[in-house]
């Protein structure tokens with residue numbers, strides 16, 4: 001199961017982590033994923049996700065290769081029943097709001113209620129306040145995001161899909177948290193060989 005990696009490091013198997021991006025339409029879920037996957041931001045007109053899309057990306061966390069299978073969901077209400085079907089299989093969940101949009105922040109509580117209803121009880125949730133590059137239009141202070149995250153006992157970060165700030169960190173943090181958590185519980189995520 002273990003092997004020696006390209007740089008001579010010990011690679012302990014590989015973990016498959018199904019991760020899902022959720023939050024209101026327009027908060028930047030697709031942009032965050034494109035920045036993480038391709039290291040770029042495509043400015044311009046906003047084209048809402050229809051249904052669901054997915055991307056695979058492998059990250060290494062403490063010598064463990066973690067294959068992130070990331071599902072990008074549509075934030076629009078009319079696709080909600082499609083999204084619900086994916087919650088059950090998710091190991092990790094990135095829940096986004098837009099720091100320039102009070103309504104997207106206010107809706108986080110409703111998203112968390114929905115997550116608790118449809119997702120597994122041991123799903124790892126991370127709250128992300130996106131679009132930090134738009135500081136002049138900020139509607140939600142950082143400490144408000146932190147307070148909400150503390151209330152629900154979930155980790156929190158502010159990100160920018162435009163500049164890339166904290167984007168890689170958010171995905172690797174969720175992978176790391178889940179990997180450590182899983183090694184502790186060693187039953188939820190299955191291990192597979194490269």
Ligand SMILES: Nc1nc2c(ncn2[C@@H]2O[C@H](COP(=O)(O)OP(=O)(O)OP(=O)(O)O)[C@@H](O)[C@H]2O)c(=O)[nH]1
Nearest residue numbers: 025026027028029030031048049075131160161162
């Ligand atoms: N300035 C700035 N704009 C962003 C950022 N992230 C996303 N945007 C813009 O916000 C708009 C919506 O972004 P999307 O990534 O399509 O949002 P989404 O959450 O995937 O939306 P749905 O697919 O409808 O759920 C687009 O015009 C993006 O260019 C960011 O970090 N900074």
